[in-house]
Amino acid sequence: MFFLSNLVNGLSLGSIYAIIALGYTMVYGIAKMLNFAHGDVIMVGAYVSFCAFQYWGLPPVVSILAAMVFCTVLGVVIEGTAYRPLRQATSLAVLITAIGMSYLLQNLALLIFKSDPKNYPAQIIGMPGISLFGGQLKISGVTLVTILANVVIMVLLTLFINRTKLGKAMRCVSEDRGAAELMGISVNRTISLTFAIGSALAAIAGVLLCSAYPIFDPYTGSMPGIKAFTAAVFGGIGSIPGAMVGGLLLGIIEILSRAYISTQLADAIVFAVLIVVLLVKPTGLLGKQIREKV
Numbered sequence: 001m002f003f004l005s006n007l008v009n010g011l012s013l014g015s016i017y018a019i020i021a022l023g024y025t026m027v028y029g030i031a032k033m034l035n036f037a038h039g040d041v042i043m044v045g046a047y048v049s050f051c052a053f054q055y056w057g058l059p060p061v062v063s064i065l066a067a068m069v070f071c072t073v074l075g076v077v078i079e080g081t082a083y084r085p086l087r088q089a090t091s092l093a094v095l096i097t098a099i100g101m102s103y104l105l106q107n108l109a110l111l112i113f114k115s116d117p118k119n120y121p122a123q124i125i126g127m128p129g130i131s132l133f134g135g136q137l138k139i140s141g142v143t144l145v146t147i148l149a150n151v152v153i154m155v156l157l158t159l160f161i162n163r164t165k166l167g168k169a170m171r172c173v174s175e176d177r178g179a180a181e182l183m184g185i186s187v188n189r190t191i192s193l194t195f196a197i198g199s200a201l202a203a204i205a206g207v208l209l210c211s212a213y214p215i216f217d218p219y220t221g222s223m224p225g226i227k228a229f230t231a232a233v234f235g236g237i238g239s240i241p242g243a244m245v246g247g248l249l250l251g252i253i254e255i256l257s258r259a260y261i262s263t264q265l266a267d268a269i270v271f272a273v274l275i276v277v278l279l280v281k282p283t284g285l286l287g288k289q290i291r292e293k294v
Helices: 002-031 038-054 060-086 091-113 141-163 165-175 177-182 187-212 222-235 240-260 266-280
Strands: 130-132 137-139
Touching (some): 002 038, 002 137, 002 141, 002 165, 002 222, 002 240, 060 187, 165 177, 165 187, 177 187, 187 222, 222 240, 222 266
């Protein structure tokens, strides 16, 4: 039962990584850039839902929706002000801007909320847990909600990308930005939509992360953001199924490493596994080799 309990916890943590990784993989797949401020949008979502519930007295569902709306607007603003002017710039310039935006969000949070850690309210996700095998295996309500949310988000996002007009526009921009413009697709609007969806998912991930690990501060999103980026690369950056597979595997590897090897070495083991996978398959588990025409 100890193994099963850790496996469930790994699936829960991996589901959070997968949801965050979707933001990275969508932005990279469509805009061909790495948004390293994405991890800090998670932190913003956690603070907005915390304030909405704790200080403004809003119901839990409304608090989560408020966080999603705020982060959606924030993602669009970040894209429009920081990244859109650099559309034709070098990848290094965009990368430096993304890191600068990350530090900007962290320091704004420090100015507003200070560095004191806060306790995330357990009532925001107040779903009761379940017991299996005569009470030997207990699964918390947060774990159930996290795994279910990951599955629902993946299904809805896949349907959106493959079945809707906006989703097909995203795929067109991802394949060939110039050809998409010739077909009448607004590239700027499509990329803004991608940032909006990714940021809304980051808000959900922030709520789930802080519900599972209730102590949070302005730096809460940094390490989960890096690990989620690792998950996106692990599964194949630019691949939506790859983000899910990479996130789940990363979460399971981390939890099992903490349980059976060492809590201090768990993070090192996660990144070591990534290095091994990329040495064997440089495009990630589900990534495809892209041949560039010259």
